[in-house]
Amino acid sequence: MTDRYAVVGNPIAHSKSPRIHALFAAASGQDMRYEALLAPLDGFAATVRGFIADGGRGMNVTVPFKEEAFRLADTLTPRARAAGAVNTLAFEQGRILGDNTDGAGLVADITGNLDRALAERRVLLLGAGGAARGCILPLLGERPARLLIANRTAEKARGLAREFSANGANVDGCGFDELSGQSFDVVINATSAGLADTGLPLPPGLFAPGALAYDMVYGKATPFLTLAATAGARCADGLGMLVEQAAEAFLLWRGLRPATAPVLAALRKNE
Numbered sequence: 362m363t364d365r366y367a368v369v370g371n372p373i374a375h376s377k378s379p380r381i382h383a384l385f386a387a388a389s390g391q392d393m394r395y396e397a398l399l400a401p402l403d404g405f406a407a408t409v410r411g412f413i414a415d416g417g418r419g420m421n422v423t424v425p426f427k428e429e430a431f432r433l434a435d436t437l438t439p440r441a442r443a444a445g446a447v448n449t450l451a452f453e454q455g456r457i458l459g460d461n462t463d464g465a466g467l468v469a470d471i472t473g474n475l476d477r478a479l480a481e482r483r484v485l486l487l488g489a490g491g492a493a494r495g496c497i498l499p500l501l502g503e504r505p506a507r508l509l510i511a512n513r514t515a516e517k518a519r520g521l522a523r524e525f526s527a528n529g530a531n532v533d534g535c536g537f538d539e540l541s542g543q544s545f546d547v548v549i550n551a552t553s554a555g556l557a558d559t560g561l562p563l564p565p566g567l568f569a570p571g572a573l574a575y576d577m578v579y580g581k582a583t584p585f586l587t588l589a590a591t592a593g594a595r596c597a598d599g600l601g602m603l604v605e606q607a608a609e610a611f612l613l614w615r616g617l618r619p620a621t622a623p624v625l626a627a628l629r630k631n632e
C-alpha cells in the first residue's frame with residue numbers, strides 16, 4: 362500500500378517539499394505519496410490528527426506551526442528538544458514522534474555540498490530566534506573552535522549561549538556592536554532580516570580570508586550575502602539546507618538517506 366506523508370503549514374502553496382520528496386521517492390523506489398496540507402491557524406492539531414486517522418505515516422511542519430508541533434509530540438528527539446521546535450513528525454503505533462532536522466540539514470549542506478569542515482573553525486551565528494536556536498546543537502556537534510552567537514538584542518544571544526554552554530561547549534553570545542576586530546571562517550545568517558531586504562550592521566574584517574557566508578534564506582540575494590560577496594567571502598543560500606533537512610526527514614521515515622545532489626541541481630534549474 363502507498364504510504365502517505367505531507368507538509369503542513371500556513372501558507373503552504375509555495376512549499377518545495379512535495380517536489381523534493383517526490384524526487385527522493387522516485388530515485389529510491391519508495392512507494393509513497395507526499396502532499397501539501399494547509400492548516401487553519403487555529404487548526405494545526407486537528408489537521409495532524411485528521412491526517413493520522415486517514416492513515417498518514419509522517420509530516421513535515423513549517424511556519425507557523427513548529428512550536429505547536431513541539432508541544433503536540435508525545436516523544437521528542439534530543440535535537441528537537443534542544444531546538445524547542447519540531448519540523449518532522451513520525452506516527453507509529455498511535456504515538457507522535459517529534460524531530461527537528463533543520464540543523465542537521467544546515468550542517469550537511471555546509472560540510473557535504475559546500476565541502477567546508479566546521480571542526481576547529483571559528484563560526485559566527487547571526488540571530489537568536491527559532492531558526493538560530495534550531496541549529497546550535499548540530500553545529501556544536503561538529504566541534505568548532507568556537508561558536509559565537511550575535512544578535513540585535515544582545516541579551517537573547519547571551520541567554521542562548523548560556524543554555525548551550527552548560528556541557529562545556531565553547532559558545533558565547535553578544536550584540537552586533539561587539540563584533541569589531543573579530544573574524545570568522547564561517548558566518549551563518551539565521552536572522553529574518555534578509556526576508557525584508559534589511560541589512561545587518563556588520564563591521565569590516567568580519568570574514569576571514571576564504572570565509573564562507575551562509576544565508577538560511579533562499580531564492581534571493583539578501584543584503585547579507587551582497588555584503589559578504591563584496592568582502593570576498595564565498596556565498597551560499599539556504600536551498601541546500603532545505604533539501605538536506607528533507608533528506609534527514611526521509612531517513613527517519615523510510616530508513617534510508619536519499620541522494621541529494623540531483624535534487625538540489627533540479628531545484629536550482631527552476632530558480
Ligand code: ATR
Nearest residue numbers: 488489490491492493512513514517552553554559
Ligand atoms: P525565526 O523563526 O525566523 O528565527 P524569530 O524567532 O522571530 O524568527 O527570530 C528572528 C531573528 O531575526 C531574531 O534574531 C531577530 O533579532 P531580535 O532578537 O533582536 O528581534 C532577527 N531580526 C529580525 N529582523 C532583524 C533586523 N532588521 N535586523 C537585525 N536582526 C533582525
